[in-house]
Amino acid sequence: MSKKILPLVLGAAMGVAATTAAGATTLEDVKAKGFIQCGVSQGLPGFSNPDAQGNWTGLDVDLCRAMAAAVFGDASAVKFTPLSAKERFTALQSGEVDVLSRNTTWTMSRDTQLGLNFAGVNYYDGQGFMVRKDLGVTSALELSGASVCTNTGTTTELNVADYFRANNMPYEIVAFEKADEVVAAYDAGRCDVYTTDASGLYAQRLKLTNPGDHMVLSEIISKEPLGPVVRQGDDEWFNVAKWTLNAMLNAEELGVTSENVDEMKASDNPSVKRLLGAEGSFGEAIGLSNDWAYNIVKNVGNYEESFNANVGPDTPLGISRGVNALWNAGGFMYAPPVR
Amino acid sequence: MANTNLFHIRTEEAPHLAAPISTTGIIGWMRQNLFSSIGNTVLTIIGILLAYWLIAPLIQFALIDAVWTGQNREACLPQVGGHSGACWAYVEAYFPQFIYGRYPSEEVWRVNIVYALFLMLLVPLAIPSVPFKRLNAVLFLIVFPIIAYYLLTGLVIGDWVILPIVETAVWGGLLVTLVIAVTGIVASLPLGIALALGRRSKMPIIRTISIVFIEFWRGVPLITVLFMSSVMLPLFLPEGVTFDKLLRVLIGVTLFSAAYMAEVVRGGLQAIPKGQYEGAMALGLRFWPMMYLIVLPQALKLVIPGIVNTFIGLFKDTTLVLIVGMFDLLGQIQSSFTDPTWSTPSQGHTGYLFAAIVFWCFCFGMSRYSIFMENKLHTGHKR
Numbered sequence: 001m002s003k004k005i006l007p008l009v010l011g012a013a014m015g016v017a018a019t020t021a022a023g024a025t026t027l028e029d030v031k032a033k034g035f036i037q038c039g040v041s042q043g044l045p046g047f048s049n050p051d052a053q054g055n056w057t058g059l060d061v062d063l064c065r066a067m068a069a070a071v072f073g074d075a076s077a078v079k080f081t082p083l084s085a086k087e088r089f090t091a092l093q094s095g096e097v098d099v100l101s102r103n104t105t106w107t108m109s110r111d112t113q114l115g116l117n118f119a120g121v122n123y124y125d126g127q128g129f130m131v132r133k134d135l136g137v138t139s140a141l142e143l144s145g146a147s148v149c150t151n152t153g154t155t156t157e158l159n160v161a162d163y164f165r166a167n168n169m170p171y172e173i174v175a176f177e178k179a180d181e182v183v184a185a186y187d188a189g190r191c192d193v194y195t196t197d198a199s200g201l202y203a204q205r206l207k208l209t210n211p212g213d214h215m216v217l218s219e220i221i222s223k224e225p226l227g228p229v230v231r232q233g234d235d236e237w238f239n240v241a242k243w244t245l246n247a248m249l250n251a252e253e254l255g256v257t258s259e260n261v262d263e264m265k266a267s268d269n270p271s272v273k274r275l276l277g278a279e280g281s282f283g284e285a286i287g288l289s290n291d292w293a294y295n296i297v298k299n300v301g302n303y304e305e306s307f308n309a310n311v312g313p314d315t316p317l318g319i320s321r322g323v324n325a326l327w328n329a330g331g332f333m334y335a336p337p338v339r
Numbered sequence: 340m341a342n343t344n345l346f347h348i349r350t351e352e353a354p355h356l357a358a359p360i361s362t363t364g365i366i367g368w369m370r371q372n373l374f375s376s377i378g379n380t381v382l383t384i385i386g387i388l389l390a391y392w393l394i395a396p397l398i399q400f401a402l403i404d405a406v407w408t409g410q411n412r413e414a415c416l417p418q419v420g421g422h423s424g425a426c427w428a429y430v431e432a433y434f435p436q437f438i439y440g441r442y443p444s445e446e447v448w449r450v451n452i453v454y455a456l457f458l459m460l461l462v463p464l465a466i467p468s469v470p471f472k473r474l475n476a477v478l479f480l481i482v483f484p485i486i487a488y489y490l491l492t493g494l495v496i497g498d499w500v501i502l503p504i505v506e507t508a509v510w511g512g513l514l515v516t517l518v519i520a521v522t523g524i525v526a527s528l529p530l531g532i533a534l535a536l537g538r539r540s541k542m543p544i545i546r547t548i549s550i551v552f553i554e555f556w557r558g559v560p561l562i563t564v565l566f567m568s569s570v571m572l573p574l575f576l577p578e579g580v581t582f583d584k585l586l587r588v589l590i591g592v593t594l595f596s597a598a599y600m601a602e603v604v605r606g607g608l609q610a611i612p613k614g615q616y617e618g619a620m621a622l623g624l625r626f627w628p629m630m631y632l633i634v635l636p637q638a639l640k641l642v643i644p645g646i647v648n649t650f651i652g653l654f655k656d657t658t659l660v661l662i663v664g665m666f667d668l669l670g671q672i673q674s675s676f677t678d679p680t681w682s683t684p685s686q687g688h689t690g691y692l693f694a695a696i697v698f699w700c701f702c703f704g705m706s707r708y709s710i711f712m713e714n715k716l717h718t719g720h721k722r
Contacts, residue, residue, distance in 0.1 A: 043676070043678075050436075050677075052433055052680070081508065082674070086570065087569065087570055090573065094573035180676075207683065315679060
């Protein structure tokens with residue numbers, strides 16, 4: 001029901017937004033006020049969560065900091081607005097936030113019907129399965145007859161139904177309203193399998209009594225490309241968001257890190273020179289200074305640094321790069337070149 | 340001589356015997372109150388068992404198995420084969436955030452001053468024997484909100500920054516809970532009284548407005564009010580025009596509880612016999628003096644339990660602001676669950692236990708104070 005109403009309401013809102021958005025562009029607005037207003041989640045471990053000191057950390061948060069670094073040369077020129085899943089698109093539409101970096105799945109309806117633009121993918125997520133190691137299961141195809149714990153009324157439940165039916169496997173759903181209840185039920189042995197987005201599985205595993213006794217199966221049964229979102233119809237700002245992400249990926253590909261970025265500036269590699277602004281005027285072309293990418297890498301780091309600091313193998317989450325590795329390392333991450 | 344044998348005159352008191360052991364002391368009390376019949380004995384045993392089943396694990400969790408110090412989740416991970424107890428180290432690490440939200444740490448002294456001022460003004464106001472009530476009330480209701488407003492939000496005159504601006508978006512924890520609850524409580528009582536009088540007024544326009552207002556706000560759930568104010572309102576405003584989320588919530592909560600308060604007060608007004616009104620009018624009192632001197636003091640005294648009930652409900656309803664992305668105490672606690680640094684099996688239980696303790700303390704405090712006021716003011720109505 002609400003799914004049908006939401007686009008209508010937003011569509012109506014668009015009429016309002018379109019008539020009032022004729023003023024300055026978002027980039028001009030942002031430069032004038034001196035900071036970026038960034039919409040994040042109310043707390044998703046490793047992606048956007050406040051730490052004990054109250055600072056926002058995470059992969060999605062780093063992207064906003066990188067945009068601030070690109071625009072102002074200062075990664076702290078950003079303010080965060082925690083948004084619930086229901087509020088997020090309205091907040092972006094109404095101009096309450098300048099960019100939405102909130103583990104939002106890129107789907108066709110969102111991209112085309114809500115007046116939004118997805119600026120890329122900063123994490124390829126997908127629904128996965130977690131099982132006890134002593135179950136002896138190595139593939140999701142061996143889960144025939146299993147009881148599956150999941151949240152009620154989400155696409156997660158539908159994906160499971162599709163997957164098990166497509167593979168002709170009987171199964172039993174054990175559904176709960178809240179994620180905490182699902183984890184508790186799985187931990188108590190009420191079901192054999194726990195399914196949700198893979199990034200969520202890693203986060204929830206920390207809440208199990210013996211995290212080491214559980215494993216995430218390699219099968220991914222849905223596509224959840226997560227990325228930053230901006231308002232449609234403001235190409236200048238769209239470019240800033242898109243190329244901030246691309247710069248982080250290109251920096252990783254070219255081996256530019258926050259530690260060696262100063263030395264790399266003197267590199268002979270023309271790709272590095274173009275990226276860091278020693279050659280050409282790519283930054284000016286998108287309304288920024290030419291050292292925009294240098295500022296991103298210097299202040300925030302490249303994609304790998306951000307990944308490892310927030311969700312990587314050395315963090316409590318311990319997520320391996322997998323499909324989020326660069327294209328030349330077996331993953332999907334592929335940024336167009338700066339030239 | 341024979342007479343002495345015929346009559347026995349007791350010359351000294353009979354020795355005092357101790358009362359039967361089964362009727363005195365702790366045994367007697369238990370026999371009388373806990374085991375007076377078979378039915379009561381069964382109920383007592385069931386009660387003791389229930390209490391044991393509930394309280395023993397709680398003590399085990401909260402005190403015996405608890406972890407009191409630690410730097411990160413490692414400290415609170417369950418020991419092999421053992422149960423995991425409460426992770427108080429996590430509450431300790433997050434304590435400032437639970438109290439102040441993400442208020443900048445170098446500005447937290449401002450919140451502390453507000454907390455201190457609040458207590459300094461509220462405590463003497465609440466104790467009947469302390470003098471200068473009128474001055475105290477003026478300070479608490481008029482001067483304090485102004486000082487608190489500037490202390491919490493900041494004060495900038497021209498280019499001269501006296502107190503740096505702290506946006507309400509970074510407020511959180513107990514601070515937000517108290518700001519919403521206290522504002523709602525203080526503002527909804529006068530508003531509710533006005534609405535209750537309006538609803539009983541003989542002037543048709545005022546009566547209609549009051550009825551429409553009360554029935555509208557009572558007819559929608561608070562969560563809808565909050566959701567409308569945070570999601571729909573921005574769509575009706577021009578782009579870029581945002582007005583403070585906390586302010587929207589405060590207005591919503593105040594109007595909502597004012598409607599409930601109005602009905603509670605109206606109940607009190609209806610319980611006042613007609614003779615009181617007629618007597619007041621016979622003395623030549625106009626409407627306001629009659630209300631202020633005769634009717635309201637009696638009516639409000641009658642409905643103290645209802646008023647405090649509304650206050651307590653309002654205090655607990657503040658947790659709903661989580662739905663619009665504000666972090667009250669409970670929201671702040673829930674948001675801390677997402678920090679992987681402290682993610683353990685017992686983190687959720689510990690956080691919710693802490694929230695329950697804090698909320699219980701506040702609500703129980705209000706309830707006891709209401710009983711104290713009732714007993715103090717019972718003149719004639721108490722049975």
